[in-house]
Amino acid sequence: MQKKYIVGIAAVAAAAALTLSGCSTGRTTSGSGDSSSSSSVPKGSLIGVALPAKTSQNWVLAGQAFKDSIEKAGFKADVQYADDSNKVPSQQAEINSMLTKGAKVVIIGAADGSQLGTQVATAKKDGAIVIAWDRNILKTKNVDYYVAFNNFHVGELQAQALLDGLKKEKGSGPYNVELFAGSPDDANAKVFFDGAMSVLKPKIDDGTLKVVSGQTDFQKVVTQGWLAQNAQKRMTDLITGNYAKGTKLDGVLSPNDTLARAILQATKSAGLPNPVVTGQDSETDSIPLIMKGTQYSTIYKDTNLEAQAAIDLVTKLSKGEKPKTVDNDKNNDNGSFIVPAIELNPVLVTKDNAVEAYKNNATLEKLAVDNK
Secondary structure, three states, X not given: OHHHHOOOHHXXXXXXXXXXXOOOOOEEEEOOOOHHHHOOOOOOOEEEEEEOOOOOHHHHHHHHHHHHHHHHOOOEEEEEEOOOOOHHHHHHHHHHHHHHOOOOEEEEOOOOOOOOHHHHHHHHHOOOEEEEEOOOOOOOOOOOEEEEEOHHHHHHHHHHHHHHHHHHHHOOOOEEEEEOOOOOOOHHHHHHHHHHHHHHHHHHHXXXXXXXXXXXXHHHHOOHHHOHHHHHHHHHHHHHHHOOOOOOOOEEEOOOHHHHHHHHHHHXXXXXXXXXXXXXXXXXXXXXXXXXXXXXXXXXXXXXXXXXXXXXXXXXXXXXOOOEEEEOOOOOEOOOOXXXXXXXXXXXXXXXXXXXXXXXXXXXXXXXXXXX
């Protein structure tokens, strides 16, 4: 089954060309942006990009990727990050500032997608195009497009990797596992988790997997702020409460690499053998761990391609064109409607395919080769 989900380099190239996700369950449509909005983005216009705090390596990379893509496309860039200590109010203020400066497009990687309704309503009133980027903006119809990787499929890939890794590394089951999810203020966290549980729940129900702590609900397994220290503390508490008397821990569903490393630090400190641990984002600190078999897997979502996808969309709109989008109720429903989306394909990476998967990323490819 793993072969079904592993997408090769051809998929990365396809993502660069903005092809739609092959696993999408939705239908392809024309975009929702109306012609009056589309024609109001001439070259040289200001494009605002509001990103959340720099809590992961990919968010740091995103800022420069946007600046490069926007300037190369002939627009002006205003890229801002939310203040880590005051994320939501600072992002709200940044979006308002971009609109005051006359931004014709606002691209938003939401710090909290449920708290930007007023800002996107103002943007639409001002005639700006609103693009949710990487994370959806929730419970509002004032969003024109959503540009992201298929995050439900990310969860499916992580879950399948966990199952494959358990079989490969731990032999026959049943297997004892624990589940982690991302931050509840990130709209993607629930999508990742739901995708994973669509694969894992049948295995929990039939006894292949046992969640020893009994914690299987999203709200029970979240990691506030995506912070490593929160994941490490929870894993330590889970070990103390469930595994201190010799019960083996076989695997952990981790939603990203930062949390995966924290989980592995907790198991190491407790003297437990390495469990099979999943991840996401292909962070440079995790590549050596994957190549050495410490962390089992990650997901590669090329930040440069994702930023370029948003700017390619803007370029099409500036020409008065309506882009082809996909309606995917599992991935793009923001609680008010299914946002027309440009979906890119995530790539599952283990040590077996890492060198090939990172072929177009010199830094990651070198890390994979050097740590084989």
